[in-house]
Amino acid sequence: MAVTAPVAPPPVPTAEPAAAAPTAAAQPAVRRWQVWAFVLPAILFQFFWGWYPMLVAIFLSLTNAPIRGQVTFVGFNNYARLLADPLVAMSFRVTFVYAGLGILLTFGIPILIAILLMEMPPRLIRVMMLLWFVPLSGIASTIFWQYMYNEQFGILQFIATEVLGLPPRAFLSNERWVIFWLIFPGILMFGPGLYYMTSLQSIPRSYFEAAEIEGASFWRKIWTISLPRMRPIISMSLIFAIIGSMQEFAFPDLMTRGGPNGASRTVVMYMFDILNDGRYGDATALSVMLFAVIMVLVLVYRRLVTDDPDA
């Protein structure tokens, strides 16, 4: 009765005719050409207008990059010339102040507003988000803020002198304050960050309920639940904020054109001035310098914040 060989031999495969053959004839299971059809256009565009210009930039910065005529390799001459140019140093100083102050004063706001907004009942969130989403295009808001900042009849001047009783001030034409006033609209027009809201949504309600049972306070819940859960997205946003604000161009250019006396002329604005002079090599070299500086900043940041290698 006891059996020591437990496994039965596998049955012999049946030899039926191939009635199973479905409609299509045999074709390879690997749909490789179809996959390429999906990605090839994007690969071409991304290569030729994404990566290739990157490489070209580094190459051009080492040449005279003339408008016409022979391209000659000039080594680091362009860089040397830029380093000797006091306006370059000044534009970097402006950029650092602009980016640093801008991130310091505005980066945290959308995070806090997103956290607070999620406290509202869903219907109210919808209404508020809809109103917050109403778009004001960049150029339109530039015109608006130029109007606001007008020293004779701007509304901010009105508020400063008539409402607050302060002496009239030169907003954008004050060398010391111009950068602050360029950042100020970003503080005033606060709103919730979209990505923060979506990441907040993924926090299970039970986390907060557990914290409530533990007796955690309002701020403590933000500190121990909301912020840690948002950490990857905050970290990523900060990197993009650094990259973006170091390249500030359109808003200051339209608001002040770099004035007064270059006090708001960022690196990109100065690069554009050089470009307008036809100095392609110098302009590219300046952009590569800026790129290197940004990369160093990003790497330093990544070294300091090591928790999300995939950001």
Place this chain on the structure above:
Amino acid sequence: MAGVTLDHVSKRYHTLTADGRPVTGLDDVSLHIADGEAVSVVGPSGCGKSTLLKVIAGLEMPDAGRVLFNDVDVTRWPAQARGVGMVFQDYALYPAREGEDNLSYYFEVRKRTEEEKVRRVREVATLMGIGFDLLLERQVDTLSGGEKQRVGIARCIVRDPNVFLMDEPISNLDAKLRERTRIEIKRLIKAFGITTVYVTHDQQEAVFMGDRIAVMRAGRIEQFGAFDDLYFSPANLFVATLIGTPPMSVLPAVRRAETLELAGASLPLPPDLAAELPAGPLRLGVRPEGWLLDPPGAALTLPIRHVERIYTERAAYAAGDLAGSPVHVLVPLDLPAQAALRIAPDWERSFFFAAEGEAALRVPGPPDLF
């Protein structure tokens, strides 16, 4: 319809799991499923059972080996050409379509006629039973889990598939619905007589669904056979402990001449059994019903930790520890309250495994019913 044969199929994944090990695929798997047979594939999560299903469906290309439907080599055929029907754990209904449009996608892409589609959908609706045509009119995100899976099953059978492939179709449903859907699927499988591969992690479900059961672990098939084979003649310790609830108790023991030393006691062995077993350390496996209560002669004393009474099945299990291993013993439902049980293994129903590794030394085999 088709019989399915896997011939030395291997599949490796390049992705890694969270802890850095490669995702299990299939490791030299051979399997033959006869035409019209229902086979369950059971194993712990990550054992490769879903990969097996995907290889049969044509959703994954094996690195080596062949897949045959009847005798046709379909290894390099894409899923689109194999004509299988598949039911998924998460239902996988097309969310932007109504119930009925979920069924008709098959006919759309195959450029079948409208009449054929309508006829087939009506046939299937009749087969699926009362109220099913109402589900077909609804948007899929308004359906409950059970309703979704009914539509999912209908989508699978509407095409008259060569093979039914079911990937844990009922594990996302709640207990009561799971029971009902299980019976419904079984009824459909029987009604169609279509070759079926049913993947599950639940051994009871596997037993219920499959004529035969394949037990998988780490990309390999550990054993393939009917329930009685797996239960009474497990190929190794893994299969033995996987099949059966509560699980088999496995105790370290030492064979000395005519006795088995076990948990501090010395039990005499029948002479034929003693002759069969190697001397020295081994492991004894006993299922809950394989213990003799209050045996005459030498016995073990099992301190009772608790008694689990399953009134619906008129059974009770006493649980305790012997030599550091958990032991479950089938006892009468009206077992009087007591601190310990005197038990001894019924040698006719005992399993023996090597002390190291998992090899089975001796298994009882299916009981002789005559």
Place this chain on the structure above:
Amino acid sequence: MLFPTVGRKQWQVRLGWYGVQVLLWTGVILHLIPFYLMLVTSIKPASEAMAMPPTLWPKEPTFVAWRLVWQISDVAQSVLSQPLYRYFLNSLIMTFGVIALSIPVTSLAAYASSKLIKGPLARPLFIFFIGTLMMPGIVTLIPSFLLTRNFPFPLPVAPTIPGTDIAFPTLRIWNTYWAVIIPAGFSAGNFLLFKGFFDSIPDSIINAARVDGGSEFNIFRRIVLPMSKPVYAVTIYFTFGGVWDSYLWPLVVIQDSAIAPLTVAIRRITDAFSYAGTTSPMTAMGAASALQPLIEQGLSWNGLMVLGLLQALPVFIFFIIAREYLMQGVRIQGLK
């Protein structure tokens, strides 16, 4: 849930709750104020638009600025060589061109990256697609500009084929609409948005459709597209806003003012009115004098506000049309 669910009647909790409400509504109102002020200013007469103190509502509403703005090109050819609607049209052509090219290209790649490409190639390809996000766009400005001149050579003049005097045939898109459209053919930012969405579609749905017999492209078109409307709404909206507002790139690659976008045209007008610091005061003075007849008729900041509103209008219209999908696309429902 930062506020406790039970015990909201306590005065501290109530106060906090209303405090948060006030803060949020303040933000919403501050966001809407520019729209109101621009609208109001645009219907003020010139003197009132520059009056101190400013008025909240014009004493005598007038549409003079709305009328005069359209005459800039007639009166001051040196500022605008074409009628205003022409720049509007240019912007629309570029915007829709970019959307028509980049949304399909980007979404197909994101879908493939999310659902079709598995194995060792997937990760490098992903990095290839999003790696440029980490790089400051400004570096590629000059090379890209040169590429539009003589693609694929980043040179102002195409090189000659060695041994001959014939120049290499090159693709010259500089100073055409294509110079704005083609370089924007792939968007790494949209790629991430698309991929995030496609990743959230269970593989089993795609597998079910494969088993049903759909080809990869058919599955994308018939199964995936219908369920992806929200993410398309969001990416198209971002692309629309981005291209419509783009200023620097068109300024670089479009020289012919007849095909310049509205942003560049508006910049020329605001320069002509410029009150802020300017690098070339002489030019601005000249342009301003060209505008003199209009200024005498009552054009001032009210006209600039009209321009700002015109610039904002299409994005606003798009927002109104697509708002339902946009809200779905960002999937804001409150905490779970």
